[in-house]
Each structure stands twice: as C-alpha cells, then as structure tokens.
Amino acid sequence: xxxxxxxxxxxxxxxxxxxxxxxxxxxxxxxxxxxxxxxxxxxxxxxxxxxxxxxxxxxxxxxxxxxxxxxxxxxxxxxxxxxxxxxxxxxxxxxxxxxxxxxxxxxxxxxxxxxxxxxxxxxxxxxxxxxxxxxxxxxxxxxxxxxxxxxxxxxxxxxxxxxx
Amino acid sequence: xxxxxxxxxxxxxxxxxxxxxxxxxxxxxxxxxxxxxxxxxxxxxxxxxxxxxxxxxxxxxxxxxxxxxxxxxxxxxxxxxxxxxxxxxxxxxxxxxxxxxxxxxxxxxxxxxxxxxxxxxxxxxxxxxxxxxxxxxxxxxxxxxxxxxxxxxxxxxxxxxxxxx
Ligand code: SF4
Numbered sequence: 001x002x003x004x005x006x007x008x009x010x011x012x013x014x015x016x017x018x019x020x021x022x023x024x025x026x027x028x029x030x031x032x033x034x035x036x037x038x039x040x041x042x043x044x045x046x047x048x049x050x051x052x053x054x055x056x057x058x059x060x061x062x063x064x065x066x067x068x069x070x071x072x073x074x075x076x077x078x079x080x081x082x083x084x085x086x087x088x089x090x091x092x093x094x095x096x097x098x099x100x101x102x103x104x105x106x107x108x109x110x111x112x113x114x115x116x117x118x119x120x121x122x123x124x125x126x127x128x129x130x131x132x133x134x135x136x137x138x139x140x141x142x143x144x145x146x147x148x149x150x151x152x153x154x155x156x157x158x159x160x161x162x163x164x
Numbered sequence: 165x166x167x168x169x170x171x172x173x174x175x176x177x178x179x180x181x182x183x184x185x186x187x188x189x190x191x192x193x194x195x196x197x198x199x200x201x202x203x204x205x206x207x208x209x210x211x212x213x214x215x216x217x218x219x220x221x222x223x224x225x226x227x228x229x230x231x232x233x234x235x236x237x238x239x240x241x242x243x244x245x246x247x248x249x250x251x252x253x254x255x256x257x258x259x260x261x262x263x264x265x266x267x268x269x270x271x272x273x274x275x276x277x278x279x280x281x282x283x284x285x286x287x288x289x290x291x292x293x294x295x296x297x298x299x300x301x302x303x304x305x306x307x308x309x310x311x312x313x314x315x316x317x318x319x320x321x322x323x324x325x326x327x328x329x
Contacts, residue, residue: 074297076321077323077324077325081325084325106312106313107312107313108311108312108314109314112317116320
C-alpha cells in the first residue's frame, strides 16, 4: 500500500469514527413502535451512550431516520419527502415488524415494508422490539459506518484525490 | 333516565316513516324510511320532550346479501334527559341519502368517513370528499366485496413526490 493510500484509509477511519459516534435521528414516529423509541432515550436505556440522543425536529440536521411503526400508503409520500430532506450522509433503521415488512397489517392501506420506498440499512424485528433492540440496531449501524470504505460517498474531498 | 318517548312520538307524528321499533335491554332502535330522515332528525332534535341534541356516532354497515344493501346507524344522546336512541335507515347500492350535517355539525366528518369507506353519497353535504384514505384511492374498502389486501397487493409500491413527476 502506498503512503497516500494508507493516509486516505486512516483519514477515512477518522471520518467514520466521527460519523458513527454522533448519529442524530430525526424525530419521526409513526405508531406503537415510536413509544419504544422514545423510551430508548429515557435514563433507563440512555441512547445518549451511543451519541444518538439528539432527536432533531428538522430533517436538515439529522443523519438517521428510525422508521418506527406502521407506514400507511397515505404517509408514504411524507416519509419519502422527509428522507429526501435529510442531508448526506444518512442512514435508515427499519424499527419493528411493520416497518420491516408490513407486520401484522397485510391490508390495502399499509406499505409492506418501508424498503419499498427508501433504502434501509438495519432491520430491527419485533412487535414492538424492546428499546434494547433499538440500541442493538444503532450499534450494528455504527459497525456498518465504521466499515465504510473510502470513496463511497462524495462528501469530503481528500487532498490526494479520494472521496470520503 | 326517564323512559324514552321517541318511539311513541315518532309513530304518532310520522306513521308512514317508522318501519320498525326494537327494544333490547332498554336500548331503543328505530328504523326510519330513508326519504324522511331529515324531517325525523329535526323532530328528534327540536321536540322539547326528546331534545336529542347530541349526535354520538354515525356509521355505515354493509349487508352484502341484503336488499337494500347498506344500513346507516345514528346514535343520538339527549343531554337534557340523559337518554340514548339508535336510529337506523337503509340505503340501496347506488342510492343516496340526505345529509344531517346541518342538524348536528358533528355529522360532517362522520358522513365523510361513511362516504370514504362505503361510497354512500350524502346529498347536500358541504364538503363530501375522502377523509381517511388518500385522495387518489380507488374503491371503498369497507364494502364486503373489496379485497382486504387491496387489489394491488404484492406489487411494488410507487411513491412519486410532486417534484419527481
Ligand atoms: S411492529 Fe407492532 S408495535 Fe410496532 S408499529 Fe407495528 S404493530 Fe405497532
């Protein structure tokens, strides 16, 4: 490995480290699962330990969308718009059976899995998953972010021509 | 709770409109001819012996195999006498019913809901459009012949934002 490639890789590691430890979710809850998500930020479960306690009311300031609950077809355009409003880099956790696959609602009005509308990084199954499930999901996401190779996202230009 | 006089009074005043009166566990249900619904409802609200001034609920029922197919049930409450009354009326498929939203303002959204889910038209309703389902939804899902999973179950969902069109 050349010196420059090694420098790029280690700089990418620093970037990933910074990103993974401040994954700010957007305040976005759809159904019963949202209550478990809220509980995850209480002192008992303390999502702040993972740098994700800052639920931002504006999608412009967030990195993560936790799709917590049932996505109805009426809500789908709004969900997609909020996702599009989030700046890169952004990730998505599908939290709960409903967001993963439609769950118990095999009906005319429910989207059968939010991955039909937006790309999902981590699936957390359960109805509802316990807050520990969300924490596990965030840890999994952090591992995924930490492993992102250089050049995956065109956000940071590194001086020797690579993108981070 | 005083005994509800509605059955007797309605029979007296609208003998041709009252189809049936049922009593079950001190609950009264009166079936009314659909054409007379506005007169009967105005009477129930304004007669000082009845004073049904509150519309608690308005719901549709689809009896797939009956004719007329649909039933609309109105649950009324009298805050003065603390009485409750159930009024029923039937609507055939494709027929319409007069609105009661000017008698009880609460009926406005309830009638929209019945329209949304059963496709029953309420004449003279101020703003009859879908209330729960998206505007572009096709069909009326609480009808018994509507497939529960929807006609397009299993197809990939297309969501287009305005700016992408
Ligand atoms: S997965 Fe269960 S708890 Fe979560 S939104 Fe769906 S029905 Fe509610």
